[in-house]
Amino acid sequence: MDRKLNKTKKVAIVGTGFVGSSYAYALVNQGTVSELVLIDLDFERADGEARDLNHGVPFASPMKIKAGKYEDCKDADLVVITAGANQKPGETRLDLASKNAKIMTGIVDQIMASGFDGILLVASNPVDVLTHVAFKASGLPKERVIGSGTILDTARFRYLLSDYFHVDSRNVHAYIVGEHGDSELPIWSHVSIGGLPLNVYGKLNNFFEDRDMQAIFENVRDAAYQIIERKGATYYGIGMGLARLTKALLYNENSILTVSTYFGGEYGIDGVYMGIPAVVNADGVREILRLNLSELEQEQLENSANILKDMYKNLNI
Secondary structure: OOOOOOOOOEEEEEOOOHHHHHHHHHHHHHOOOOEEEEEOOOHHHHHHHHHHHHOOHHHOOOOEEEEOOHHHHOOOOEEEEOOOOOOOOOOOOHHHHHHHHHHHHHHHHHHHHOOOOOEEEEOOOOHHHHHHHHHHHHOOOHHHEEEOOOHHHHHHHHHHHHHHHOOOHHHEEOOEEEOOOOOOEEOHHHOEEOOEEHHHHOOOOOOOOOHHHHHHHHHHHOHHHHHHHHHOOOOHHHHHHHHHHHHHHHOOOOEEEEEEEEEEOHHHOEEEEEEEEEEEEOOEEEEEOOOOOOHHHHHHHHHHHHHHHHHHHOOOO
16 A cells, blocks of 8 residues: 555544544544544444534535444554543553553454554553554554654643743644653753744743743643543543644654654664654654753653553563
8 A cells, every 4th residue: 555645544443432532523623534434342332423423524524434343444544542441530541551451452453353554543541551562463564553642741731831931832842752641751952932942932041940840841741630630531632632643644744743653772762662753644653853852851761761661561461
């Protein structure tokens, strides 16, 4: 399949819970795909979501939407996995690992049995570990197995910075990298607003020690816990993030997004999936950006990688 020339733009979503259905709704609103297949253990749930979404098509763009089965993945350009056990209040993403790793392996086995040969995108948590599990189970090239990584954390970071400095979030350039979870880190040394480095625009002497900047990062890192405490789950932000990533993949955009991808020596790190700015296009991950990190940032990134490596090694699957 020539992914750059393919005009089908067929996406299959495995899991029609809060995240899967929010993602599907975003795809319909944005008219990103031409065919959408919803797959769930509960077929009736998937069928209900498909019917509901189809009734909104007259207000959007023409597309085919249906509930399907794993065999429908065969000719999909992209299969997105959102299924898995939900994160409970007080439970970290890493606590979910073994529980969801078994679920992930079973799902990927069924996807690959269909003859699927496209791009696999994982959004189930803990996303970095589960993307690694999906990579091993699928047998696909590493550039075609991607996790949603820190795309949402990065969006949260940009939003909170924009709110603090009263500028449009689209003019804030900043990254959260590493684990999508407790050991993630901000790359303060590369934050810019309107092309100006953060220390220049914000007139900051040391953003690593600035109380307001640290509070912003802590709110980014703990955002999921705060939302889960209030409404039980997070799904709108990641649904929109997945839609953005889908557009970059299907339309061969060569966009830079903080996805979870496999490290093969970049930043001196090997054998782990985690979030990092990468160029993504119709072939998946084209390349990982090599940012010039501060000594502290490099140390924190390595620490995050080691945490994820240990968790992957200790999975009970």
